[in-house]
Amino acid sequence: MLSVAEALRTVLDRVPRLGAESVKLADARGRILAHDVVAERALPGFDNSAMDGYAARSSDLPGTLPIAGVVAAGAPRSEPVPPGSAVRIYTGAPMPPELDTVVIQEDATRDGDQVTLPAAPVGDNVRKLGEDVTPGDTVIERGTRLTAWELGVLAALGVEEVRVARAPRVALIATGDELVDISTPPGPGQLVDSSAHALVGLVEEAGGIADRVGIARDDVSALADLIAAALGYDVIITTGGVSVGDRDHVRAALAASGVELELYKVAMKPGKPFSFGMRPGADATATPVFGLPGNPVSTMVAFELFLRPALLAMQGATNVERPRAPVQLVRGYRKQAGRAHYLRARVARNGDHLIAHPHPKQGSAMLSSLVGCNALVELDADATEFLPGALVSALLLEAV
Numbered sequence: 001m002l003s004v005a006e007a008l009r010t011v012l013d014r015v016p017r018l019g020a021e022s023v024k025l026a027d028a029r030g031r032i033l034a035h036d037v038v039a040e041r042a043l044p045g046f047d048n049s050a051m052d053g054y055a056a057r058s059s060d061l062p063g064t065l066p067i068a069g070v071v072a073a074g075a076p077r078s079e080p081v082p083p084g085s086a087v088r089i090y091t092g093a094p095m096p097p098e099l100d101t102v103v104i105q106e107d108a109t110r111d112g113d114q115v116t117l118p119a120a121p122v123g124d125n126v127r128k129l130g131e132d133v134t135p136g137d138t139v140i141e142r143g144t145r146l147t148a149w150e151l152g153v154l155a156a157l158g159v160e161e162v163r164v165a166r167a168p169r170v171a172l173i174a175t176g177d178e179l180v181d182i183s184t185p186p187g188p189g190q191l192v193d194s195s196a197h198a199l200v201g202l203v204e205e206a207g208g209i210a211d212r213v214g215i216a217r218d219d220v221s222a223l224a225d226l227i228a229a230a231l232g233y234d235v236i237i238t239t240g241g242v243s244v245g246d247r248d249h250v251r252a253a254l255a256a257s258g259v260e261l262e263l264y265k266v267a268m269k270p271g272k273p274f275s276f277g278m279r280p281g282a283d284a285t286a287t288p289v290f291g292l293p294g295n296p297v298s299t300m301v302a303f304e305l306f307l308r309p310a311l312l313a314m315q316g317a318t319n320v321e322r323p324r325a326p327v328q329l330v331r332g333y334r335k336q337a338g339r340a341h342y343l344r345a346r347v348a349r350n351g352d353h354l355i356a357h358p359h360p361k362q363g364s365a366m367l368s369s370l371v372g373c374n375a376l377v378e379l380d381a382d383a384t385e386f387l388p389g390a391l392v393s394a395l396l397l398e399a400v
Contacts, residue, residue, distance in 0.1 A: 017165075019166050032315035033140060039136065047127065053089060053125065055102050057084075058124075064114055066113060069088070087099070103120050103125070143318035168208040169211070182197065202300070208234075220253050221256070224256040233287070236279075239292045261275060268342065276288070304395065
């Protein structure tokens with residue numbers, strides 16, 4: 001079996017990269033930038049006051065000066081400030097070109113139309129033209145996933161549309177006679193296809209667009225037909241039926257659909273029967289097909305380890321993996337050598353340390369263990385025993 005690292009490398013090396021499209025800035029949050037953004041204007045676009053206070057010539061200070069007027073944000077002064085004078089100025093207001101420093105109001109003493117100001121250096125409390133961004137600067141690099149912070153910068157630069165990677169369209173195919181849609185009350189021996197709904201959210205969080213194509217019964221031809229019908233999508237994900245049981249037909253259906261299997265089984269728990277293949281296309285492109293295990297926790301873990309990085313890589317993202325951090329286990333753990341284990345855990349900060357609290361239920365069918373989980377504790381394949389307080393690695397699913 002391949003290790004997790006080897007399997008991920010295989011996936012990332014093989015998945016295609018998508019083209020780009022232009023979107024309005026309002027629709028760009030979460031998308032992957034397809035080109036470097038080079039500034040065409042300066043930020044700030046003019047010298048302005050960083051504080052409420054009084055603007056003056058530094059050469060006139062310290063001193064008591066007449067107040068020649070008021071300058072507010074959005075209202076540049078239209079006439080020169082007389083020599084030996086100051087102006088009342090507010091945060092963000094344009095600096096009169098004759099003045100070169102701002103004394104904050106807490107350090108000023110005003111008496112009617114005059115103000116007494118202490119000595120202040122040139123440029124004090126002044127935001128200079130272009131001190132943040134200069135025209136020609138590369139402000140945001142290609143491959144960056146756009147957050148609210150980047151959108152704010154782009155808006156300040158006057159960027160109304162951006163080129164981003166096309167969002168991957170993902171077909172979700174569930175397998176199993178026991179599965180029913182959420183709208184159908186489950187009968188004896190039946191289960192709601194919960195993984196499909198979780199996967200929709202996970203795909204969207206990774207920048208994709210997910211469609212639940214349907215539930216394939218435990219029949220090779222039925223599953224092959226669904227796979228063939230989904231080949232117009234950028235990615236196909238199947239859940240369940242990927243193991244080696246008599247009613248596990250995914251591998252046979254993939255072969256019948258022309259999918260060439262690249263890997264099958266990974267040395268991990270949960271999620272061992274993960275598979276990945278490519279279906280060559282007529283236009284020299286290929287459709288990646290991922291076979292995820294049927295147990296819901298195995299499905300989610302395999303998605304985090306392989307699908308999320310793959311979808312981000314297809315969009316040209318610079319960073320495709322979750323951040324990893326060292327964490328301390330609150331209790332011991334034993335395992336057999338040979339497979340890496342991924343424990344659902346809640347990680348909390350205690351001073352400079354991150355403490356991992358693994359969920360007491362680690363079975364791959366234990367859906368409740370995903371509630372409140374913010375990390376996957378990663379235990380090395382060759383290790384067998386971890387004592388309480390052991391320092392191990394964890395994939396952080398959210399900021400801690």
